[in-house]
Amino acid sequence: MLHTDALRPAPAPVDLRPAVAADLPVIAEVDGRAFGMHYSETDLDDVRLLFEPDRFLLARDGDDTVVGVTGSFLFDVTLPGGGSVAAAGVTWVSVAVTHRRRGILRAMLTAQHRGFVADGLALSLLTASEGGIYGRFGYGIATEHRAVEIDRRRAALRADVVDPGGVREVGTAELRRLAPDIHRRWVALTPGALSRSDGWWDTLLADREHQRHGATPLFHLVHPDGYVSYRRDNATRTCRIVEVITASDEAYVALWSTVLALDLVDTVSYRKMATAEPLAHLLADPRQLRTVEQRDGMWARVLDVPAALAARRYAVEVDVVLDVHDPFLDRGGRFRLRGGPDGAECVPADGGAPVVGVGMAALGTLLLGGGHAGALARAGLLAADDPAALRRLDAAFRADRTPQHGTEF
Ligand SMILES: CC(C)(COP(=O)(O)OP(=O)(O)OC[C@H]1O[C@@H](n2cnc3c(N)ncnc32)[C@H](O)[C@@H]1OP(=O)(O)O)[C@@H](O)C(=O)NCCC(=O)NCCS
Incomplete structure (x- = not known):
């Protein structure tokens, strides 16, 4: 009997580079194959209205064939309370069928998200082709x-x-x-x-x-x-x-x-x-x-916990230490959030308030005001020793309108 591992191709060395304007046709070919569609010249002209080549990253195999793409658009996104932050909307994510499950997506997203952090962005967003892909990268469902x-x-x-x-x-x-x-x-x-x-x-x-x-x-x-x-x-x-x-x-x-x-x-x-x-x-x-x-609609991933949490308002006064776990980008840690309807501050701190443990993906679900902290806790994605702190957190993070992203990207 064959051992299935013997059929798995050895990981190929992949090298990443930023795209240039002339790459658009090849990007559209990789993306089109992955999503089962063909882009016409007119389609490409429409895409050029939005395409910023240096926001796209290409993965190449040994002979310079493009085998993976990820890109982003920049948006401002509204937070509960009416403030907004700049956010990267991750898009055009695809890996050639001949090169799947050897870590190319992980390599591309790692480089891309480190770039977002270096650019000072507090948040990244995406819409997912499949629900099982992005939780491991710290994304949680933020709009439905x-x-x-x-x-x-x-x-x-x-x-x-x-x-x-x-x-x-x-x-x-x-x-x-x-x-x-x-x-x-x-x-x-x-x-x-x-x-x-x-x-x-x-x-x-x-x-x-x-x-x-x-x-x-x-x-x-x-x-x-x-x-x-x-x-x-x-x-x-x-x-x-x-x-x-x-x-x-x-x-x-x-x-x-x-x-x-x-x-x-x-x-x-x-x-x-x-x-x-x-x-x-x-x-x-x-x-x-x-x-x-x-x-699910849009998924959110917090890149800068203090900046993202201080930029929104909270339905009721809240004072809590969030112990944020982020194995993908290591942007977690302990942060004290004090906030209410009129403003908020969030700073690295170890104590002074009840501690709530939360994964980065669950924080993404809560950030835009549509998530339920109580449901996340029951699912084991958020942990509070003090039930009163959990109830307050739940009430504080809810927005008075259901979040909606509006533009598909
Ligand atoms: C989804 C896609 C980009 C994955 O690319 P890939 O290079 O095979 O992914 P990787 O090998 O880097 O996998 C990274 C991780 O995601 C997981 N993963 C990849 N594709 C997955 C899927 N469809 N469902 C669930 N998990 C998936 C892998 O198991 C791996 O997990 P681990 O690192 O925690 O062990 C690729 O299959 C593809 O292009 N699909 C069609 C287009 C598409 O759906 N694009 C996404 C648009 S939102």
Whole structure:
């Protein structure tokens, strides 16, 4: 009988180098093979709007073939309380199928994240192709969303809800002009929300065929404080919502009221609804909003514990020593966090308050305000000797709005 280890290729020496602009086609080839897609010239032109070559790292094998890629985009991310920090959004992560499971991803992420630390970044973020990969690198689930379907013919707002009106139908060019300001106001209100550069707006609103998945080009509804972008799939009489961004409750009600008035639509589907949102409470029959899937959205990894924790606000006063474990980057240690609704400080310290042990991934889950410290403790990812300290930590870290990241990267 064959011993399976005998079939495993010996680890190949891999060498890493930063990308240059001319590497984009080969990066797209490696990424395309890994994700099962082909990039056209037009796709590459769209990517160039966002691509900063020196934020990408390539792994090469002996004969200079590119066998691995990782990159990042820079965002500002909103923290609970309204402050924000700069964060690296890790992206385009792929390793050639011929070179997998020999440590290339680990080597790339190690170099990349040491670079983030050297750049002084407090936080890195990503969205994961598979849920089992990134916990070992200190990432925890920080935003979640659900896919919902609404039976439009049976869904109506409660009789006592007054539609504030003010919604207009606009084309993509006009939305491109109006949306950035509305989006900025939404970002300021929403923990976890990512800033959007002009390059992002141009890419997202390019409205390419591959973004449509068989449905129409984009339609938009706009209110002074919000907008909805959607497509119609007329074969299935479905309105597929791409994005709902609102910076006031009036806009939220007015826009959903308008969506529910779309004749010739049986089903409204939206894949990115936050886990806690007002819509079900606005409906006369809340059951007409059905959750068909719930999944992780953005994962967060703290790179600088004092900087990240001091930049956010806390729902109630908290005074705790966090004993943070970080085998991947060794950015852990003991830190005393004193914070509340008006401010926070976090400094290296060994004692003076109850100690809570926490892994870096669990801290990432808590940072943006959507995590539950009590649930993490029950899962063995957080340990507090003092149950009162755990309850306070749980209450303090919760945000008053469910975190949402908004931009897929
Ligand atoms: C996921 C991928 C990048 C892994 O690359 P790789 O070079 O084979 O990974 P490594 O050998 O460096 O593995 C690093 C660690 O992650 C683990 N790992 C790798 N892929 C994993 C997976 N799909 N699920 C769970 N764990 C995984 C390894 O077991 C290893 O664990 P250890 O270091 O704790 O022992 C590669 O399989 C790939 O390109 N997949 C398709 C594209 C993709 O999903 N990219 C990720 C985008 S978010």
